[in-house]
Amino acid sequence: MRFTKSYIIQYLFLLIIILFLILIINNVHFNLIRTGLGFDFAWLFRPASFSLAEHILPYSPSNSFAWALLVGWTNSLRVIFVALIFSTIIGISAGILGKSHNYILKFISRLYILIIRQTPLLLQLLFWYFVGFLSIRNPVNIIVPIINISNQGINIFGYILTPEFSSLIIGLSVFTGAYIAEIVRGGLNSVPKGQWEAYKSLGISDSIGLKDIIIPQALPAILPGLTSQYLNLAKNSTLAIAVGYADIYAVSDTVINQTGKSIEGFILLLIGFLFINLIISNIMEFFNRNILKNKA
Amino acid sequence: MKIITKDIKFLLFKARKIGINNKTDLFITFILLVGVFATLTNFLNWIFFHANWEVVSRNLNLYIIGTYPKALSWRPFLWISIIILLSFTTLLKKLNYIKKRFIYICWLLIIPLGIYLLAGGINIIPISTNFWGGLSLTLILTFISIIIALPIGILLALGRQSNLLIIKKITSLYIDCMRSVPLIAILFFGQLLTPLLLPVGMEINRVIRAIFSFSIFVSAYISEDIRGGLQSVPQNQIEAAKVLGLNKYQINKFIVLPQALIIAIPALTNQAIGLLQNTSLMAILGLVELLGISRSILANPQFIGSHLEVYVWLALIYWLVCTIIALLAKKIERHFSKSLNFQGDL
Amino acid sequence: MSQTIIAKSLVKSFSQNKLALNDVSLEVQKGEVLVIMGPSGSGKSTLIRTFNGLERIDKGELNILGLRLNSFSNDEIIKKIRKRVGMVFQQFNLFPHLTVLSNITLAPIQVQNKDKKHAEKSAYELLVQMGIEEHAFKYPKQLSGGEQQRVAIARALALNPEIMLFDEPTSALDPERVNEVLDAIKSLAKKGMTMIIVTHEIEFAKEAADRVLFMDEGRVVEITTPEIFFTNAKNERSRRFLNQLSK
Numbered sequence: 001m002r003f004t005k006s007y008i009i010q011y012l013f014l015l016i017i018i019l020f021l022i023l024i025i026n027n028v029h030f031n032l033i034r035t036g037l038g039f040d041f042a043w044l045f046r047p048a049s050f051s052l053a054e055h056i057l058p059y060s061p062s063n064s065f066a067w068a069l070l071v072g073w074t075n076s077l078r079v080i081f082v083a084l085i086f087s088t089i090i091g092i093s094a095g096i097l098g099k100s101h102n103y104i105l106k107f108i109s110r111l112y113i114l115i116i117r118q119t120p121l122l123l124q125l126l127f128w129y130f131v132g133f134l135s136i137r138n139p140v141n142i143i144v145p146i147i148n149i150s151n152q153g154i155n156i157f158g159y160i161l162t163p164e165f166s167s168l169i170i171g172l173s174v175f176t177g178a179y180i181a182e183i184v185r186g187g188l189n190s191v192p193k194g195q196w197e198a199y200k201s202l203g204i205s206d207s208i209g210l211k212d213i214i215i216p217q218a219l220p221a222i223l224p225g226l227t228s229q230y231l232n233l234a235k236n237s238t239l240a241i242a243v244g245y246a247d248i249y250a251v252s253d254t255v256i257n258q259t260g261k262s263i264e265g266f267i268l269l270l271i272g273f274l275f276i277n278l279i280i281s282n283i284m285e286f287f288n289r290n291i292l293k294n295k296a
Numbered sequence: 297m298k299i300i301t302k303d304i305k306f307l308l309f310k311a312r313k314i315g316i317n318n319k320t321d322l323f324i325t326f327i328l329l330v331g332v333f334a335t336l337t338n339f340l341n342w343i344f345f346h347a348n349w350e351v352v353s354r355n356l357n358l359y360i361i362g363t364y365p366k367a368l369s370w371r372p373f374l375w376i377s378i379i380i381l382l383s384f385t386t387l388l389k390k391l392n393y394i395k396k397r398f399i400y401i402c403w404l405l406i407i408p409l410g411i412y413l414l415a416g417g418i419n420i421i422p423i424s425t426n427f428w429g430g431l432s433l434t435l436i437l438t439f440i441s442i443i444i445a446l447p448i449g450i451l452l453a454l455g456r457q458s459n460l461l462i463i464k465k466i467t468s469l470y471i472d473c474m475r476s477v478p479l480i481a482i483l484f485f486g487q488l489l490t491p492l493l494l495p496v497g498m499e500i501n502r503v504i505r506a507i508f509s510f511s512i513f514v515s516a517y518i519s520e521d522i523r524g525g526l527q528s529v530p531q532n533q534i535e536a537a538k539v540l541g542l543n544k545y546q547i548n549k550f551i552v553l554p555q556a557l558i559i560a561i562p563a564l565t566n567q568a569i570g571l572l573q574n575t576s577l578m579a580i581l582g583l584v585e586l587l588g589i590s591r592s593i594l595a596n597p598q599f600i601g602s603h604l605e606v607y608v609w610l611a612l613i614y615w616l617v618c619t620i621i622a623l624l625a626k627k628i629e630r631h632f633s634k635s636l637n638f639q640g641d642l
Numbered sequence: 643m644s645q646t647i648i649a650k651s652l653v654k655s656f657s658q659n660k661l662a663l664n665d666v667s668l669e670v671q672k673g674e675v676l677v678i679m680g681p682s683g684s685g686k687s688t689l690i691r692t693f694n695g696l697e698r699i700d701k702g703e704l705n706i707l708g709l710r711l712n713s714f715s716n717d718e719i720i721k722k723i724r725k726r727v728g729m730v731f732q733q734f735n736l737f738p739h740l741t742v743l744s745n746i747t748l749a750p751i752q753v754q755n756k757d758k759k760h761a762e763k764s765a766y767e768l769l770v771q772m773g774i775e776e777h778a779f780k781y782p783k784q785l786s787g788g789e790q791q792r793v794a795i796a797r798a799l800a801l802n803p804e805i806m807l808f809d810e811p812t813s814a815l816d817p818e819r820v821n822e823v824l825d826a827i828k829s830l831a832k833k834g835m836t837m838i839i840v841t842h843e844i845e846f847a848k849e850a851a852d853r854v855l856f857m858d859e860g861r862v863v864e865i866t867t868p869e870i871f872f873t874n875a876k877n878e879r880s881r882r883f884l885n886q887l888s889k
Contacts, residue, residue, distance in 0.1 A: 532731065533737065535696060535735065536736075536737070538696070539694060539696065539724055540749035540753065540801065541721060541725045541749060541753040542749060542752060543721070550752065551737055555738070
């Protein structure tokens with residue numbers, strides 16, 4: 001009696017989902033025929049015939065759409081990777097400073113988190129791009145002649161980072177850093193007060209106490225939050241389109257506009273992101289497991 | 297002489313109280329103070345003497361109501377004024393039970409009122425969503441999306457917790473897929489692909505498409521927050537309810553869900569704030585909400601180069617709205633968590 | 643038929659090599675107060691939890707108020723039993739998000755379909771009976787442990803149960819709060835309620851129990867009157883347990 005009832009509910013639910021999908025697929029099918037678009041992936045190997053401002057891999061408009069998408073992915077991965085490192089550095093520093101005994105350091109850390117978390121990332125990206133880079137009138141030499149910042153981007157040792165790339169990295173790192181800082185602060189708070197008092201009473205300095213006693217205990221609480229911030233960072237990197245950086249989303253957007261193959265383009269984008277998510281989660285899971293193993 | 301040493305000792309005591317223990321600390325603090333002071337003076341100097349606020353003051357209407365017809369601008373303005381009034385009453389006044397009930401009902405009515413005032417209809421002139429814009433569009437996108445996403449999120453969370461295997465698998469698949477995709481892709485999908493999903497001849501306007509996209513996106517995140525809440529309701533609560541003869545549905549409705557929702561309030565607040573900020577993404581996809589209208593203003597040759605002024609002004613508005621939401625949520629949370637404190641339970 | 647509970651050869655195990663209940667048989671008469679004692683891990687909580695289906699038995703058969711319960715019984719029969727058997731837990735398990743009054747009226751309104759006014763009236767009477775009517779609109783966390791446990795008793799009584807089960811009702815209380823709860827249970831006994839109580843309180847057992855059941859390692863060691871149990875226990879294990887308790 002109990003089993004049959006729950007089975008009926010489940011199959012009814014499944015039936016509704018399937019009917020809904022059939023309805024949608026039917027509509028899509030009909031609409032594709034009506035607009036003459038069809039559904040196939042042959043277009044991937046036709047020449048893209050649009051140019052990309054920035055690419056690590058060699059690229060020219062005569063390359064195929066598939067190659068253009070691959071270039072988009074490499075551009076995305078480049079941004080994600082660099083921003084991931086910077087945001088971690090910023091986040092951990094700000095998180096630890098938030099626990100500092102120096103009131104001014106604490107104030108700066110809190111203010112940073114407060115401002116960044118309550119304003120949209122897109123606004124911050126536009127700020128870094130238009131105000132941070134494009135409106136520079138006199139180039140700034142930080143360490144003459146090693147780092148030079150101008151409206152042409154950042155020039156380090158003659159290696160030029162475009163304003164698009166630079167503002168994206170700064171914006172994403174500063175934004176994600178604020179969220180990481182909050183997670184780090186929460187993790188540090190999760191370590192019992194007795195542990196802080198214990199290392200202090202043993203005469204151990206703050207820096208060593210943090211490194212050897214507090215942070216190892218805080219890490220299990222920090223890592224899951226860190227993982228989801230990294231995943232968010234990867235997803236947020238698609239806002240690159242707002243500052244004109246050719247990441248995978250921007251390239252997909254162009255491809256879809258040129259070919260009209262919106263569904264196919266969308267599916268490829270989804271698969272790519274599922275893949276990136278898997279990579280990040282697995283790497284973090286690996287760290288997580290190793291840390292937990294060492295603790296046990 | 298004696299007095300001077302006393303003074304120095306007192307100063308040292310004061311310094312220690314704000315965290316200055318030794319020379320390094322003093323040095324760092326000094327540098328920081330100089331840095332903070334320099335930044336602050338520069339910023340204030342810019343705000344009061346160098347910034348050209350004309351780009352803000354001459355377009356105030358645009359920021360708040362977008363391109364809404366001038367003659368009817370009282371409608372969105374009225375709506376926003378009511379929201380501000382209601383927020384401040386909720387935050388500032390100490391309320392008794394009846395007044396609380398009243399305010400609660402007012403909040404529930406905010407969304408239908410907003411739709412009625414903006415869209416028009418019965419007794420007032422209908423206005424197409426094409427004319428909606430500015431802060432009023434940002435707010436209505438946020439409010440409606442959240443109110444749709446919340447029940448979907450609850451159902452998804454319950455589905456994922458269910459011991460009916462098929463339901464569990466399907467909801468999990470939906471949640472995991474939705475959470476691994478960037479929002480901009482979902483919004484793009486909503487704008488570009490929904491026409492393909494619909495029967496021929498059926499059309500939905502851009503604002504509704506955006507709301508649809510935001511709702512299905514945020515509901516996946518909300519469901520995970522609620523699932524966290526569900527998991528932290530102690531097992532003995534369910535046992536006690538079973539013993540009283542409540543059935544599964546009643547246990548969820550009266551015992552587990554209310555507690556899970558209270559536990560999830562902080563996380564849900566973050567989702568609401570995140571959603572409000574993310575409505576700005578619609579600027580990329582052609583809606584003229586707060587950020588979108590600002591981009592059009594900046595594109596006006598008259599205001600070229602006024603980026604910084606506009607961005608600071610926008611940051612201020614977003615910051616204010618987000619802070620108000622956070623404060624309101626704190627108030628609600630404090631109201632409920634009086635009763636809920638599991639640490640004392642065991 | 644005056645037996646309200648008949649248990650025949652109950653067997654229950656949680657892990658493979660240890661039996662929580664090992665061939666437990668007993669009968670409880672209508673209006674009887676049975677106190678179950680025994681060292682921790684002896685299976686007393688498990689036993690009492692089988693009486694309203696919180697634990698399923700692996701073997702044997704239970705007859706609760708004429709309803710038969712065995713390892714194959716479905717949820718429907720368990721629901722029927724729960725409607726007629728009340729239970730009070732060690733940790734009170736009040737619903738923290740509901741006021742005291744709502745805690746008590748929830749089940750009468752939702753399970754018995756009583757109207758709200760009627761349910762609230764009976765709830766208030768129960769609170770008076772428990773001596774805590776002034777707390778009706780407070781939340782559980784604002785009450786002391788003893789008061790919370792009395793609310794829990796009132797909550798169970800609100801369904802007019804024919805049997806009441808108490809699973810160590812005073813173990814989580816501060817010592818000075820124990821008696822107020824025991825007094826409430828005693829007053830129920832005077833009214834002729836059938837009750838099964840797991841407890842370590844010897845004085846209470848002497849005063850209120852009709853019979854005492856002593857359990858060890860999942861078995862019934864002894865079941866007898868309190869006079870005999872506390873002065874002249876037959877079994878060596880019972881005597882050792884009593885010695886330890888009185889130390």
